[in-house]
Amino acid sequence: MTATQTPAPEADWLRLDRQICFSLHAASRAFNSVYRVILKDLGLTYPQYLVMLVLWEQGDLPVKKLGEHLRLDSGTLSPLVKRLEGAGLVRRERSAHDERSVQVRLTGEGAALRERALQVPRRIMAATGFELTEIGELRERLDRLTAALDTAALEEAPEHH
Amino acid sequence: MTATQTPAPEADWLRLDRQICFSLHAASRAFNSVYRVILKDLGLTYPQYLVMLVLWEQGDLPVKKLGEHLRLDSGTLSPLVKRLEGAGLVRRERSAHDERSVQVRLTGEGAALRERALQVPRRIMAATGFELTEIGELRERLDRLTAALDTAALEEAPEHH
DNA sequence: CACGATTAAGTTGTGCACAACTCAATGGCT
DNA sequence: AGCCATTGAGTTGTGCACAACTTAATCGTG
Incomplete structure (x- = not known):
């Protein structure tokens, strides 16, 4: 191409990039896909499962803390948690001493689901x-x-900053 | 950890699962995020970049072949390729000898973009x-x-099957 | 106390992934 | 030729990720 001799050094990098991108992308989706199948029994999606894992491990948390554990923002978590609430697995309660904060609390059903998740x-x-x-x-x-x-x-x- | 006595073996597995899930999930998103920033210059999203990489490497392909390279189905590719067409990077043409198939062809602009992608x-x-x-x-x-x-x-x- | 900055949650809009579906073109089989 | 299963692309609907934004509560500093 533009180079003097060098066959196509940059082009090789592009090719390599394709391979790396693709590997990670594909692995992530393959993982997701296997979880999807296994989690269908529990009625959970993969990200919902991640949220439940954190709650089972850490106990009730405000949305903010949940987001820090999972590196997710409220734009992702708000509707997700709302769906978990719709499924009866958690409740959302505004914190008493800070009305901005919303506590996500496991319901009995949500806590009980952990037993079934142990096999996952x-x-x-x-x-x-x-x-x-x-x-x-x-x-x-x-x-x-x-x-x-x-x-x-x-x-x-x-x-x- | 879970030595001879195994205090709560299944619970440890759940904890481990959270770590693995999370690592892959987070790595995938972090990768995606860095690509997002770098690809903004090119006006491409990460999946769109993957499609372009395949086209640059393999030349024009029908949607089906694109999907095989990327493990994506038409439900994902159809709108994505349509957006690439909207950006002027590819054209879509129904194949002459099989009216079901749609060829995705690089435009001059699409081919030219490769030069700028070489730095990615x-x-x-x-x-x-x-x-x-x-x-x-x-x-x-x-x-x-x-x-x-x-x-x-x-x-x-x-x-x- | 007052007021501007910050913070937590939620909303809106875009794009991706995927399941389930439609539709038209094709190919096989009798 | 005629019929039907298969195939390729596209559509619809749901959920996630994230940027940009809104709103309300809280905090800090004068």
Whole structure:
């Protein structure tokens, strides 16, 4: 192309980029898809399951805290939590001492669902066919990637604080 | 952790599941977010960029083939390609010898955009801070994961053709 | 106390993913 | 040829992600 000799160095990078983009994108969707099937029994979507996992682990939380745990903003969480409320799994109550804040509380039904959810991880593990250690390594890499991307995102968008 | 006595084995699995789910989910979104910023210059979304990468690499393709490369169905691709057409990057033409099929063709503008896209991968690499080899390893694991999940998905949904 | 800035939640609008569906073109089979 | 199953694209409806915005409560500082 434009280069002197070099066959097409930048073009190779594009090709590589396609492969990386695609791998992560596809893995995310494949994971999502397996969860979708398994979670259908519980009547939950994958993001709803994530919210429930946090609530089961941390107890009742305001929407803000939920968002911090999941890195999601109110634009995503508000309608999602509303659907969970519609399903009878949580209630939403404005906090007494701060009327801006809304507490998300597990209902009895929501808490009980945890028992049925206990079987989910085993089924997912079986679906991946991965060993525990391998999953751990993958997770470590992904977390490092996310951390790196997060700092990079801040630098790209020059709105410093 | 869950040694000989195993205090609450299933609950630990739930906790682990939350970590894995979350890692992949978060990594995918973080990646998406960095691409969003970088691709804004090109006027492309992340999935639109994936489509363009395939077209630049493979040349004009029918929607069906595009979908096979990207594992996306017409429900996702039809409106996406229509938006690319609206942006003047591709044209859609019904195939002459099979009126069902629609060829997606790069316009001059669409082909030209590739030149500007050549800088994207370098910026992404810089954002991740990963070495090439490390990215390769990550990609290998993700692809294996996706493959395992895909077969598992078929077994879960017992619709054997 | 007052007033401007900040904060939490929610709303609106756009785009993606996917299931379930429609519709027209094609191909196979008798 | 005639009929029907299959195929490719598109549509509809639901839910998620996120940017940009609104609204109301709270906080900080003079």
